[in-house]
Amino acid sequence: MAVEDECKLKFLELKTKRNYRFIIFKIEGQNVVVEKLGGPEESYEDFNASLPADECRYAVFDFDFITNENCQKSKIFFIAWSPETSKVRMKMVYASSKDRFKRELDGIQVELQATDPSEMSLDIIKGRAL
Template identity: 80%
Template sequence: MSNSASGMAVCDECKLKFLELKAKRSFRFIVFKINEKVQQVVVDRLGEPGESYEDFTACLPADECRYAVFDFDFVTDENCQKSKIFFISWAPDTSRVRSKMLYASSKDRFKRELDGIQVELQATDPSEMSMDIIKSRAL
């Protein structure tokens, strides 16, 4: 079922993989992309549980937009082990204007399909999603 505003459907695999990340912690992160030919959001890459935040940021293309979810583990000041699921909207300045508009107009609907996101972040370059920013947003 696509949204009339953006015309973008969400592939069932996106929702299934997100549920696996959330419930079973099968993945550290998931990168999603819009397949313009079929007007659908699809899974681009799955990050293994042992992969790091650096592995995640390295797989985001420098000149193309993406959506991503990252399961961030951290320890609170009270020494409690916690985790938060980040939704990251990646739209580098060097990506095509049409692509940025498409991702921006589809983002809210896509995000609603992924129940359980705790923190949202928008980034146009790697400095806007540095580990320091992730840590500060998680606490």
């Protein structure tokens, strides 16, 4: 599985320049490519709405939050989206290439595996961030 340079470049921009709120990646043939870029003004709800209901995806989300000590922080989440309704072969391809792809993105702080939107609700994201 090859990772397009654009994937690494856009992730670097999200991490260092904060140009994006989220990035959704898709496997096309033998490559991982950028499917969608979410602007800094987009919300977690926009991100959730961008994930297909019946296809797997990888995604990164830059989550801003306030700690219990009242400090503004941010964590980069890697989300492996694998809905129950997606094809078995697709789930296998995404599962088998996830670790290799994740290694290409230096700076991921929290990983989340989700098969249903409830498994990556905002409450869960907040809980994993703190």
